[in-house]
Amino acid sequence: MAVLAVLAGVLIFLAVEGGPAVFYKQGALPAHATSFWQLAGPLAFGSLWVAVIALAFAAPPAIGVALAATVYAPNQRFGRLLAAVLDLLAAVPSVVFGLWGLMILAPLMGPVDAWLGRYLPWLPFFAGPPSPTGRTVLTAGLVVAVMILPIMAAMCRETFALTPTTLMEAGLALGATRWEMVRWAVLPGARSGMVAGAMLGFGRALGETMAVAMVLSPTPFLVSVNVISSDNPATIAAFIASTFPESRGKQVGALIGLGLVLFGVSLLISVIGRRIGRKAVPA
Amino acid sequence: MSVTALPMGGGHTGPGSDFAADAAVPPMLKTSGPSLWRRAKNRLAAVAVVAAVAVTAIPLVSMIWTAVARGSQRLDLALFTNSMYGVVGQGGGLLHALTGTVLITAATATISVPLGLAAAIYLTEYGRGQLAALTRRAVDVMVSIPSIVAGLAAYALFSMILGPGTRSGLAGAVALSIIMVPVVVRSSEEVLAMVPGDLREAGLALGAPRYRVIRRIVLPTALPGLTSGAVLGVARIIGETAPLLLVAGFTDAMNYNLADGRMATLPVFIYSQWSSKGLDAAAYDQRAWAGALVLMALVVVLQVLARALPPQIAKLRRNR
Amino acid sequence: MTATAPIPTATPSLGLAALPIDPDQRKGALGQISLRGVNCYYGSHLAVADVSLEIPPRAVTAFIGPSGCGKSTLLRAINRLHEVILGARADGSITLDGANLYGNGVDPVAVRSRVGMVFQKANPFPAMSIRDNVLAGLIIRGQRRGSKVGDDLVESCLRRAHLWDEVKDRLRKPGGSLSGGQQQRLCIARAVAVRPEVLLMDEPCSALDPISTLAIEELMRELARDYTVVVVTHNMAQAGRVSDRTAFFSVSGAGQPGRLIEAGPTADLFSAPKVPATRDYIDGRFG
Incomplete structure (x- = not known):
């Protein structure tokens, strides 16, 4: 009831303020875009791209940590300690992640970008020219990966812990061997849980604002899979955050419209994730 | 045969037991425990798990360290x-x-x-x-x-x-x-x-x-x-x-x-x-x-x- | 030593080709287990103390005794499954055909390939088909499973477990779709498929109805022709029906370790127990 009202409120306010933005033309839009979709399309790509990178980097360690906390834990204390570390990591405010990514990780990533640009330029991801500052999509993806890792790991940990002892x-x-036991007795039953966790992490990565906004200095309208260049596509969330303070009138409406688009995509992801999560163990 | 193939003090007691076991068990088990490849995979997985923990812990430690080192000045x-x-x-x-x-x-x-x-x-x-x-x-x-x-x-x-x-x-x-x-x-x-x-x-x-x-x-x-x-x-x-x-x-x-x-x-x-x-x-x-x-x-x-x-x-x- | 089955002499190998579970081809394997001064611990708690026991090959040996006497713990020590519980360990020596399973450098994984186990509650892998469940031991090892050889192995193991006729038309269905008794027989087929010398059974019938129980008991008798079968049971009548030898364990009080009280041929132990505690238990005065 009350919750329904709140949700309905959110949707209504967003729709009223942001809905008309879809039809805005040049002049009313931020960044001198000629149509709403010209603005929204590349941004949506940027959001998805960063989220995909983050997911690719976060998924393997998340599963590894979840295994370490359950099947591989030498004792219960270790499992609990690891859970506490994950909780702590999950609780670090995103602005702190942004600060860390910018000041600590980005300088470290500069040489990495240069190396990738020199030796793997035939891969479209590393086409370069490499950014000397390390403020690249790759760095942003890594920061977001660290942010979503605890969410995914927690989900995997829960499902691994549900594996019946008798099956192991x-x-x-x-x-x-221990690995074969994990591979055939633990992972098959946890598949849906792992996918649901990945979806959860993906959704969180899509909506992540501050870390991306701080690490990237985006180029508007850019669609590129190049992850080491200093010309970066922007994400919806980061674009809103960085453009909002200077926006007036209809421009704000356009940003709210972008928020609607982001909301729609996140919702879709979470619905898919929940579908998979609810599905019973595949036969 | 798996275990018998390992050096074992006081093994081989029964006459012909070692030979018999070898003869009867299909070659797939006739190794000293799991094959090298299986053991390597097992070890690799364990290393990967430890690495995952490290990968998770490093940013957290780095973040806390930086915050303490740079923040404590103020x-x-x-x-x-x-x-x-x-x-x-x-x-x-x-x-x-x-x-x-x-x-x-x-x-x-x-x-x-x-x-x-x-x-x-x-x-x-x-x-x-x-x-x-x-x-x-x-x-x-x-x-x-x-x-x-x-x-x-x-x-x-x-x-x-x-x-x-x-x-x-x-x-x-x-x-x-x-x-x-x-x-x-x-x-x-x-x-x-x-x-x-x-x-x-x-x-x-x-x-x-x-x-x-x-x-x-x-x-x-x-x-x-x-x-x-x-x-x-x-x-x-x-x-x-x-x-x-x-x-x-x-x-x-x-x-x-x-x-x-x-x-x-x-x-x-x-x-x-x-x-x-x-x-x-x-x-x-x-x-x-x-x-x-x-x-x-x-x-x-x-x-x-x-x-x-x-x-x-x-x-x-x-x-x- | 009162093994009912004669200890066979070694015969030349017939090779791998058909992979049958035919008794004649396994004659060489013995499966004689000797326990010497075995202690099992959970952390610092001593759960089983100083057990020395001979388990003859090709016979059913039953472990009986009141709850908490450590009989399941000891059983799990035989295939080194006891130690996978956090903090649990065992010492002493357990030899299989003279090879110490707890010797230096012995890989528990290798031990478990030779000593199979059937659990209290049927535990087929839910994500695998009936066929794959039978082959699980091979699949886990990363061995091929699609071939004709695999088909033959599945059939012979399922026949072995008296399950073939009931499932031959639905081998691709998940293992969980079977009834409780069928699942337990599937687990027996799965254990047999890796060709162990020893089959450990931890109260395999405690979750089953009387008819399924009877089927499993019959199966145990048959399996004893080719395997060393060790069964833990609460059910005295079952021990009397299926076992050749019986070992009686007991515990003197809470916090005390379980100990082996008496072991011998089942008929002797049941009719003329040497220790009063055994008689009390068998007569139903205790436990």
Whole structure:
């Protein structure tokens, strides 16, 4: 009831203020865009691109940490300690992540970008020219990866912990090594949980604002998979945050419209994730 | 044969036992334990798991280390007694931002906890049928609202009522509530569902009306868990930056009035120290990291509190 | 040593080609287990103390005793599954055909390939088909499974477990779709498919109805022709029905370790127990 009202309120306010933006023409839009979709399209790409990179970097360690906290934990204390570390990481404010990414990670990433640009330029991701500052999509993706890692790891940890002990023992009793036991007794049952966790992380990565806004200095309307250049596509959330303070009137409406687009995409991702999460163990 | 092939003191006792085992068992098991490849894979997986832990721990350690190293230089009394009013360069403090954070967070909790708790009670105690399903769906949707969209929504609401361009602490609290309400609903629902059903039935069997059973029996039993859920909700929103940047704005001055004018908060303070550096850039960086240190300390305290709370309250109740 | 099955002499190998579970081809494998001064611990708690026991090959040995006497713990020590519980360990020596399973450098993974186990509750892998469940031991090891050889192995193992006729038309269905008794027989087929010498059974019938129990008991008798079978059971009548030898364990009080009280041929132990505690338990005065 109350929650419904709040949600309805959110939707109504956004729609009233942002809806008309879809039809705005040049002049009313920020960054001198000629139409709403010319603005929204590249930004949506940027958001998805950064989120994909973050997911690719975060998924393997998230699963690894979840295994470390459950199957591989030498004792219960270690599992609890690891859970606390994850909680702590999840609780670090995103602005602090941004600060860290910018001041600590980006300088370290500069040489990495240069190396990738020199030796792997035939991959479209590393076409370069490499940014000397390290303030690249790659760095932003890494920062966001660290941010979503605890969310995904927590989800995986929960599903791994649900594996019946008897199933793991069945694997071991058949002469499986620890890894084989994990591979055949733990992972198959946890597949849906892992995918749901990945979706959750992906959704969070899409909406992540501050870290991206601080690390990247975006080029408007750019669509590029190049992750080491200093010309970066912007993300919806970061664009809103960085443009909002200087926007007036209809421009604000356009930003709210962009927010609607972001909301729509996140919603879609979370619906898919929940579908998969709810699905029983695949036969 | 697996084990017999290993050097073994006093093995091979029975005549021909070793040979016999070898002869009878198919070659696939005729190795000393798992094959090299299988053992290598097993070892590789273990190494990968350890590496994953390292990869997770390194950024956290680096972040804490940086915050302590760079922030502690400004962790002085002035930091907590001064605002940034009129400060360009060194000096100044984050009192205004800390005050703003406390005020806005308190306002957010005041809005979100009753609302979220009410929804959770409805869902666990009364929730049947379509309305409940719709409410559950709505909570799911709200969880997936990106925080910046929550900020936009609050902005839209306040500009519809008070005219465009309005910024205030209250608007910030509304934005954060959009994020916090579903968190409170989720955690409260979980805690309420753990209250044993026979406790409710016992109350109902005494002839008490439903709402009284909830107030007298269910809520007190669930109180520690509910409190811890609320505290975790606060920990979740206290570091939110983007929505506050939009609707609460930033100021260098103190502002005690939630309803009027821009109000600084810790996360936005950190952001603005970085984004609009004055002449003495190092001083701004130091302030930013000092702010980060204070904010992270706040979050840790809240988390520890949320964890420590339930058992203590549970103990109190047992002793009563 | 009172093994009912004669200890066979070594015969030349017939090779791998058909991979049958035909007893004749396994004659060489013995599966004689000797326990010497075995202690099992959970952390600092001693759960089983100083057990020395001979388990003859090709026979059913039953572990009986009251709850908490450590019989399941000891059983799990035989295939080194006890130690996978956090903080749990065992010492002493357990030899299989003279090879110490707890010797230096012995990989527990190798031990478990030779000593299979069937659990209290049927635990087929839910994500695998019936066929893949039978082949699970091979799949886990990363061995091929699509071939004709695999088909033959599946059939012979399922026949072995008296399950073939019931499932031959739905081998691709998930293992969880079977009834409890069928699932337990599937688990037996799965254990047999890796060709162990020893089969450990931890109360395999405790979750089953009487008819399924009877089927499993019959199966145990048959399996004992080719395997060393060790079964833990709460059910005295079952021990009497299926086992050749019985070992009685007991515990003197809470916090005390379980100990082996008496072991011997089942008929002797049941009719003329040497230790009063055994008689009390068998007569139902205790436990």
